[in-house]
Amino acid sequence: MTRNPNVQLATVTDPIQVALLTDDSLLRAGLSSLLDRAGTIHVVETDAAEVALWDAGTDGTKVLARLAEIGKLDLPVVAVVADPAHVAPALAAGARGVLMRDKVGAEMHAALAAVRSGLTVLDSGLVATLVPATPAAPAPVPHTKGRGELTERERQVVQLLSEGLSNKLIADRLGISDHTAKFHVNGVMMKLGASTRTEAVVEAMRRGLIVL
Numbered sequence: 001m002t003r004n005p006n007v008q009l010a011t012v013t014d015p016i017q018v019a020l021l022t023d024d025s026l027l028r029a030g031l032s033s034l035l036d037r038a039g040t041i042h043v044v045e046t047d048a049a050e051v052a053l054w055d056a057g058t059d060g061t062k063v064l065a066r067l068a069e070i071g072k073l074d075l076p077v078v079a080v081v082a083d084p085a086h087v088a089p090a091l092a093a094g095a096r097g098v099l100m101r102d103k104v105g106a107e108m109h110a111a112l113a114a115v116r117s118g119l120t121v122l123d124s125g126l127v128a129t130l131v132p133a134t135p136a137a138p139a140p141v142p143h144t145k146g147r148g149e150l151t152e153r154e155r156q157v158v159q160l161l162s163e164g165l166s167n168k169l170i171a172d173r174l175g176i177s178d179h180t181a182k183f184h185v186n187g188v189m190m191k192l193g194a195s196t197r198t199e200a201v202v203e204a205m206r207r208g209l210i211v212l
Helices: 025-038 063-072 084-092 107-116 124-129 152-162 167-174 178-191 197-206
Strands: 016-021 041-043 051-055 077-081 097-100
Touching (some): 025 041, 051 107, 063 077, 063 084, 063 167, 077 107, 084 097, 152 178, 152 197, 167 178
Parallel strands (some): 016 051
16 A cells, blocks of 8 residues: 655545546436435545546446546546456556445445555455565576666656656656657566566565555
């Protein structure tokens, strides 16, 4: 669990203003009822929200395209997914938290509150989908020159990736263009031998390149 230091912590008792984003009318009704019962959560329009609860849907042919839209929101997002295989894509797209669709319940309040405070949250049962099991006595990772060594700018980029920021938000944070941010993200992934942004973050954590 990591926290974005630039996000001001809200008092945990403050009502959470949540935008509910789903195309599923049944899920919307169920989630609205659940959120209303929580008492300290208010469902509001996107422009008045502090956090978005984003449903990726159940149509496997559309999930990835829908998740890609997360980065366009200027809000921290908790994604609701139906398949554990969509956890990594959701985080890579910029989600700050992920919940399984069939297990959404009382823990949702804690997830929304944590994400509002700048934390990244993930159900403990989903961690195995992101981090492979490690050997009992792993060999130390050598610090090699060349292809695997990140530049100072790339270290800054991978730190921001660990906060779940999209390329656009990375560009804004570093004062560079979107194109340059994308170039650095691709460079980080190549040097870390990662095929996704999430794999890059996991590998950077393994190498001790990320400060939590």
